[in-house]
Amino acid sequence: MRRNVQHHLTVNGEPLEASFAPYKTLLEVLREDLGLTGTKHGCELGECGACAVLVDGEPQLSCLALAIECEGRSIETVEGLGRGAALHPLQSAFADLGAAQCGYCTPGILMTAKALLEKEKNPSRERIKEAISGNLCRCTGYQQIFEAIEEAARVLSEEDGHESQAMKVRP
Amino acid sequence: MKVLGKPRRRVDGRSKVTGQTRFADDIVLPRMLHAKLLRSPHAHALIKEMNVEKARNHPGVHLVLTGKDFPITFGILPVTQDEYPLAPENVRYVGDPIAAVVARDEQTATEALDLIEVKYEVLKTISNPEEALANPEPRIHAYSELGNIHRLQAFEFAGAEGAVEETISKSDHVFEDLFFYEGNTHLPIEQHASVAQLDGEGKLTLWSSTQVPHYVHRSLARVLQIPASHIRVIACPNGGGFGGKCDVCNHEMVVAKAALLLGRPVKICLNREEVFYMHRGRHPVLMKFRTGVAKDGKLTGMHLQTLVDGGGYGSYGVASTFYTGALQTVTYELPRYKFDAARVFTNKPPCGPKRGHGTPQPRFGQEIQLDKIAERLNIDPAELRLRNILKANTVTANWLKVGTIGLAECIRQVVQRSSFKERYKKLPYGRGLGLACGSYLCGAGLPIYWNKMPQSAVQLLLDRSGQVTVFCGATEIGQGSDDVLAAIVAEVLGIDPFEIRCVTGDTGITPVDLGSYSSRVTVMMGNAAIEASKKIKEMIAEAAAEQLEVAPDRLNFSDGRVFFENKNLSFAEAVGFAEEKFGTLGAVGSYKPPRGPGRYKGAGVGPSPAYSYTACVVEAEVDPKTGWIHVPKIWIAHDIGRTINPVLARGQVEGSVYMGLSEALMEEQIFRRLPPKLSSALVHKIPSLLEYKSLTSLDMPEVDTVLIEDPDPNCPFGAKEAGQGPLLPVMPAVANAIFDAVGVRIDELPITPDKVLRALKLKSEGKIARVGPESFPAVPYPEPVVVPPPWEGGDGNAVKGFDRPRLSPSERKVSSSKI
Numbered sequence: 009m010r011r012n013v014q015h016h017l018t019v020n021g022e023p024l025e026a027s028f029a030p031y032k033t034l035l036e037v038l039r040e041d042l043g044l045t046g047t048k049h050g051c052e053l054g055e056c057g058a059c060a061v062l063v064d065g066e067p068q069l070s071c072l073a074l075a076i077e078c079e080g081r082s083i084e085t086v087e088g089l090g091r092g093a094a095l096h097p098l099q100s101a102f103a104d105l106g107a108a109q110c111g112y113c114t115p116g117i118l119m120t121a122k123a124l125l126e127k128e129k130n131p132s133r134e135r136i137k138e139a140i141s142g143n144l145c146r147c148t149g150y151q152q153i154f155e156a157i158e159e160a161a162r163v164l165s166e167e168d169g170h171e172s173q174a175m176k177v178r179p
Numbered sequence: 180m181k182v183l184g185k186p187r188r189r190v191d192g193r194s195k196v197t198g199q200t201r202f203a204d205d206i207v208l209p210r211m212l213h214a215k216l217l218r219s220p221h222a223h224a225l226i227k228e229m230n231v232e233k234a235r236n237h238p239g240v241h242l243v244l245t246g247k248d249f250p251i252t253f254g255i256l257p258v259t260q261d262e263y264p265l266a267p268e269n270v271r272y273v274g275d276p277i278a279a280v281v282a283r284d285e286q287t288a289t290e291a292l293d294l295i296e297v298k299y300e301v302l303k304t305i306s307n308p309e310e311a312l313a314n315p316e317p318r319i320h321a322y323s324e325l326g327n328i329h330r331l332q333a334f335e336f337a338g339a340e341g342a343v344e345e346t347i348s349k350s351d352h353v354f355e356d357l358f359f360y361e362g363n364t365h366l367p368i369e370q371h372a373s374v375a376q377l378d379g380e381g382k383l384t385l386w387s388s389t390q391v392p393h394y395v396h397r398s399l400a401r402v403l404q405i406p407a408s409h410i411r412v413i414a415c416p417n418g419g420g421f422g423g424k425c426d427v428c429n430h431e432m433v434v435a436k437a438a439l440l441l442g443r444p445v446k447i448c449l450n451r452e453e454v455f456y457m458h459r460g461r462h463p464v465l466m467k468f469r470t471g472v473a474k475d476g477k478l479t480g481m482h483l484q485t486l487v488d489g490g491g492y493g494s495y496g497v498a499s500t501f502y503t504g505a506l507q508t509v510t511y512e513l514p515r516y517k518f519d520a521a522r523v524f525t526n527k528p529p530c531g532p533k534r535g536h537g538t539p540q541p542r543f544g545q546e547i548q549l550d551k552i553a554e555r556l557n558i559d560p561a562e563l564r565l566r567n568i569l570k571a572n573t574v575t576a577n578w579l580k581v582g583t584i585g586l587a588e589c590i591r592q593v594v595q596r597s598s599f600k601e602r603y604k605k606l607p608y609g610r611g612l613g614l615a616c617g618s619y620l621c622g623a624g625l626p627i628y629w630n631k632m633p634q635s636a637v638q639l640l641l642d643r644s645g646q647v648t649v650f651c652g653a654t655e656i657g658q659g660s661d662d663v664l665a666a667i668v669a670e671v672l673g674i675d676p677f678e679i680r681c682v683t684g685d686t687g688i689t690p691v692d693l694g695s696y697s698s699r700v701t702v703m704m705g706n707a708a709i710e711a712s713k714k715i716k717e718m719i720a721e722a723a724a725e726q727l728e729v730a731p732d733r734l735n736f737s738d739g740r741v742f743f744e745n746k747n748l749s750f751a752e753a754v755g756f757a758e759e760k761f762g763t764l765g766a767v768g769s770y771k772p773p774r775g776p777g778r779y780k781g782a783g784v785g786p787s788p789a790y791s792y793t794a795c796v797v798e799a800e801v802d803p804k805t806g807w808i809h810v811p812k813i814w815i816a817h818d819i820g821r822t823i824n825p826v827l828a829r830g831q832v833e834g835s836v837y838m839g840l841s842e843a844l845m846e847e848q849i850f851r852r853l854p855p856k857l858s859s860a861l862v863h864k865i866p867s868l869l870e871y872k873s874l875t876s877l878d879m880p881e882v883d884t885v886l887i888e889d890p891d892p893n894c895p896f897g898a899k900e901a902g903q904g905p906l907l908p909v910m911p912a913v914a915n916a917i918f919d920a921v922g923v924r925i926d927e928l929p930i931t932p933d934k935v936l937r938a939l940k941l942k943s944e945g946k947i948a949r950v951g952p953e954s955f956p957a958v959p960y961p962e963p964v965v966v967p968p969p970w971e972g973g974d975g976n977a978v979k980g981f982d983r984p985r986l987s988p989s990e991r992k993v994s995s996s997k998i
Contacts, residue, residue: 099196
């Protein structure tokens, strides 16, 4: 039997100790050792973008990263995107506007879009197209995905506005 | 309408955006083992010897299976049961599975595959239809009709044999054109996966990424020789299907057998390369259209010949081959029609159904030919089509009964919205517009195996809590099948779709539905759902009427209430009274399409309860220096009958536009022959998502989508399909736009920059500015089955050729032509 290694990972804000085979990719450890099957795979070769997660806030293809390289880094997956039971504005917009058809590429696109919106509050259509150009979707034709990301950007900006107003009235 | 037609979040939307949708590979069971398949590296060979001892003794290996463990064949069509789960003697394409290892993990199984020793006797390979016709030996399948020709078909829809040619040759104009449509593949992002388990009762459960759990269920019973009632197939939501998960698959049989033998759960997940080799995608088709046209642009008759490259096995191929000709009659009036088809076996992955199943290829040819006709006769392309559109409520020359046709309005919409009249032929050199139309089935009229049973069924369960559970065998492949089901039940019962729990795609607990293919789900499941819902509504109304002291037929069901004027009950209260009155509440509904009027053998392919229609305009920019094609915008109008959920309907249409454009410009499933020292194997040129090109977010143009509602009485609330039809006009519209832009005809797909450059070079040399097939090989098509159309005194039966004798090759009429 091959020996497992023990590593400290931070996944969706929770520090945890994981035991896994040292040759495993981050994708495999997330899905097989941590039970986080929300992250998908379409090629395991870095071609489709379905396995995108955020590592220290940056979108990364989890099929190309070894889990042992992620020690001490912050990993975010689709399971951590919601706000408790409530959906993140990106999730709501994707569900409402038809951006998820089969839903298989969706987790990867949601995480990639989250990284984009954290850097740019109101990205142009062109910026959105560029940001998700590494995520293949065979169902939607992308239009409704663009629209959902734009809608989420709008909602997030509004939330920011409310928060900053709330800050002002606080003593 | 309270629910239908209003934009809504789909009922399974939340689960898809939280990562909670459980796809087949997401299933993890205690004690689960993992399987991998050993696949043939040869395209055509005999297995002479196989030694699996080393693999069997490898630490961590639990089981090795070979062809000896599977004596019984399977196949999706009853006439082509030609595949073994693991090939015992013959391998017919690179990738044909020959052995399986089940081990503690994938890594161990993969290591053990390398320990299996196989000796092959390599056979000559057949790479394309021309080679298949020229080489009757070595025969890929012994059962093929003639040499390596799998199937031959010929029909003449006219009063007498030869009448079609007579009509065409006497027409004012005769157009003869050759077209080629390259094969391509579905490319779902989810790779196929299956998990099999022996349950506590000793019965088999298989979870699988399949579009057709019912057919998998039947095939497992056949191959494993256990009672069908002891097998439960659960179709997990598919991570994209497009026809790629419509066939019964080797790996499904293998994990089922392994679970039966080991008593432990067994999982398999194909890697991307394996998905390319399993294929079952678009058939490459060579076509010859000979069409007669009157001065006014009306079509007088058509003779279509197709030559279909089937790959190594039957799959859906016999049906696909029929479909290359069966639907040519449902869009435009065609007084006389002749159709010859041949499917050949080649040593490549088997072809099968992909979105549009057999019809995008001839649609590509026909719509380009119409553009050529419009050009030569100097008629506007939109006007030419409007003049030829079939009249609603018609029986066609080949005896298809067509109901509503919303195509004229679709054409008017795309013409107006794209300013086609103002801009066509008037844009600067390098920019152009192209128009094309299409039509598709709303469900195949007959099931794959012939029977008189329902093709879809729905069961409802209600109780005093007000909860409504709906059971149906239909399969969610992303298209929104569960949402359609919930919406239709909700509409009838006057409640919100989110109040309904859908239990679908599970042969153990849901009534039979044949699966998600042929755009059948909305119409067939929808009609069954209406029947069940109406039955339960009547019971609830009767009980509620007693309580409210009004006549049952005066009650309204709306907004979660059952009411008349100011007397009202909540839906849950009304259900409670019905439970008191009738006992436990349930209802069933089922649907079987009306029988088509055709009575000749072969009339089973083409009939449908309704046909959808689409028109499309593509704008293209072509760089004459590089041949590069840029498509900035596409306008599309789809006759959907009635829209159930506009968010999803638009998604289906735009997803079709995307896939159609991707096929038009880049997608191709192509092979190369390795040198003889490497066994001359036919290997996939580009079996990866990086090299098999498909459109990305950066390539996708703006799409202007219009849904035309022309409700069809055969459809639930009038709703037709939307998932396949809108793909059809996109490819020819691209080709027609390129002609408008730079004046060259590209009569084959995909339309790549090198072909455009070649055609431009021919044009500059004063030659015919066309790239496409140059000749059509000699195909021994048989004498046709002659079926007179309704207007030539026919009754739907054949008058000649229905007992076609098997002819020897020398007796067959050989036709050949060059252009």
